[in-house]
Amino acid sequence: MATSARLTLDPSFRIAPVEPRLFGSFVEHMGRCVYTGVFEPGHPLADADGFRTDVLELTRELGVTLVRYPGGNFVSNYRWEDGVGPVEDRPARLDLAWRSLEGNAFGLNEFMAWAAKAGVEPMMALNLGTRGVAEALELVEYANYPGGTRLSDLRRSHGVDKPHDVRLWCLGNELDGPWQMGHKTAREYGRLAAETARALKRFDRDLSLVACGSSNSGMPTFGSWEAEVLEATYEMVDYISLHAYYDPSDGDADSFLASGADMDHMIRSIAATADHVGAKLRSRRQIKLSFDEWNVWYQSRFHGESSLEWAEHPRLIEDDYDVTDAVVVGSLLITLLRNADRVGVACQAQLANVIAPIRTEPGGPAWRQTVFHPFALTARHARGEVLRVEPECPTVSTARYGETPAIWATATHREATGEITLFVVNRDRRNPCALDVTLPAGLAPVEHLELADEDPSATNTAADPDRVVPRPGTGLRLDGRRATLTLPPVSWSIVRFAPQE
Template sequence: MATTARLTLDPSFRIGPVEPRLFGSFVEHMGRCVYTGIHEPGHPLADADGLRTDVLRLVRELGVTVVRYPGGNFVSNYRWEDGVGPVGDRPARLDLAWRSLEDNRFGLNEFMAWAAKAGVEPMMALNLGTRGVAEALDLVEYTNHPGGTRMSDLRRAHGVDKPHDVRLWCLGNELDGPWQMGHKTAAEYGRLAAETARALKRFDPNLSLVACGSSNSGMPTFAAWEAEVLEAAYDLVDYISLHAYYDPSDGDVDSFLASGADMDHMIRSIAATADHVGAKLRSGRRLKLSFDEWNVWYQSRFHGESSLEWSEHPRLIEDTYDVTDAVVVGSLLITLLRNADRVGVACLAQLANVIAPIRTEPGGPAWRQSIFHPFALTARHARGEVLRVEPDCATIPTAKYGEAPALWATATHDAATGEISLFVVNRDRHGPCALEIALPAGLRPVEHLELADDDLSAANTADAPDRVVPRAGTGLSQAERRVTLTLPPVSWSIVRFAPSVP
């Protein structure tokens, strides 16, 4: 039986601008994300730099704007110097994060070459686990200084004459986590983050710096960690990070479909924590949030780093995503947009093979996973200002989050074109939803796509790469300033509206 819902689209109800950096991703030296993911010399489609051009094409189609590198847990034991200079002279190292052998064939300058070809902004992470302020300054000097100094001239000697001019830097990764190399207390990390930020701002006051927040909302120090870190570093950093992964493996499908409720709570909690510290310090600044790791991850299938055997570029957490996973990813993108006034950066983790929208086979094809599609369409059509959209709809009881709205929606308005794009998820597993949309005068629907399937476990594979794709929605009608349509159960949809032609 169909439920009914209503919502209103009004360009006057604005949340904030769509930040391009909301559509970021993440490349970590983990599993096959780098090696045989984005980089595979000898592949039939590799370019002269060993970069897979089929993957580059998919990255551009995905609409990724910024990519975080080189980790992740990997960065906390990483010596960036090992990944520059002649490839034949680079040392092999043990990666303690993922118990892998890292040969360093791909490093900083290779990543920057890839980022330029992919058309993405680099977001570099610094090792503040096993290293400190001096090593961070060396890396920034190597990366950003034009020349005439030891580190910048070393870069030029490595064949890169112009500086990379990286603007966005992460001050470590998940250092609240005891699994992290160089794990620290909030007091220890807060002081180190502040001292590193102070030095980097002395180098270039226009750098944007991200302090480590909690690894996830289940950490016992969640929010308390952020408060203590920001007491030390509030006026020196520009963002505080958030990380969240959502696991469907426990079989609680209704809670999984409502994962956006947890993400929304995290964002509001950390924004409130940051604002409290800012008020306490009498600061005139308002920090933004960097949600620089988020995705669906079947974590219960992964038995931890200690279960891994030492190997080189192993197949590691290469989850295959189905229709339900794609709907949840679409709902998390809606959540990020609904908080566009606070979230300035967000990174889907990761980009290739490792819990990723893009999968590859060594020497073989690359293909789009189901989660690729809501990301690509949102990145393509979310433009201008995010509008406040509050559906009047039924709720669904969930074990983890209580009563959750059956519909989760947001919209954007592009003042330059007059277009409005509506993004909406129907979380209800038991039936469709009849949605009535109240529109501003002079708009008409020009596109209606939905991602849904009678088989919620359907997924894309190398043999069937287009099993799950968005398809044209049916049953949409307009009567003056009212549009009605039916949203299938467990579905993600986009409806685009444009000014009527006179």
């Protein structure tokens, strides 16, 4: 039985400009994300630097604007010096985070060269787990100082004459987590992050710095961790991080489809916590949020790091994503846009092979997973200002989040062209929804795509890489200022409206 819903698109109802950094990704030395993912010397499509050109092309198509590197849990035991200089002189190390052997053939300068070819901004993470202020300053000097000092001249001797000029730095990773090398209390981390931030701002006051927030909202210190860390760092950092993964493995499909409700609540909670600290400190600054790890992850299938055997870039959490996963990813992107006034950075984790939109085979093909498509289309068309969109719609009952809206939507408006783009998800697994859209005068639909399938468990594979792709929607009608369309169950849709000639 079809349900009905309605919403209004009005350019006057603005939230904030679309921040390009919302369409970030993540490359960690984990599993096959780097080796045989983005980097595979000897592959038939590898360039002179060993970068897979098929993956570079897909990265550009995906619309990634920013990439966080080199971790993740990996960074908390990482010595950046191991990954620079002549490759034959680089030491092999044990990566304690993922029980892997790291040969260091790919390091800082390789990543920066790859980022330049991909056309993405680098977001570097510092090791504040097993290292500290001095090592952070040394890395920033090596990366960003033009020349004439020991470390900047060392970089130049490594064949990189101009500084990398990295502007965005993470002050560690998930240090509230006991699984992290160098796990700390909020007080310990806050003190270290503050001293590191103070030193980095002395080097360059215009660097943007991200303090570690909670590893996930289920941590016992969630909220209190952010409050204590921000009390120590508020005047010196620009962002506090959030991480969240959503697991479909327990069979509760209705709750999984409503994952955006949890992300939305998490964003609002941490924004309120940050604002409380700012008020307490009588600061006029506003801390923004860096949602620098988010994705669907079949986490319950992963038995933890201790279950892994020591290996060199093993196959690790290479989840095969289906239609439902893609709809959830689309809904999470909608949530990030709906909170564009507070979320300034976001990174889907990760880019290749490891819970990723891009999959590869060593020596073989690369292909788009289902989750690739909502990301690529959102990154391509979400431009201008985010509009406040509040659908009137039925609800779906969920075990985890209670009653949640069946229709989850946002829209963007390009003032220069007058174009409005609607992004909308139908979370209902059983019923299509007839959606009425009230438009500004003079607009008409120019494109309507939907991602849905009679089999919501359908996936893309190397043998059938285009089994699930966005297809033209049907039944979209325009009557004056009213557009009507039908949203299939478990679907993600994009509709572009432009001024009529």
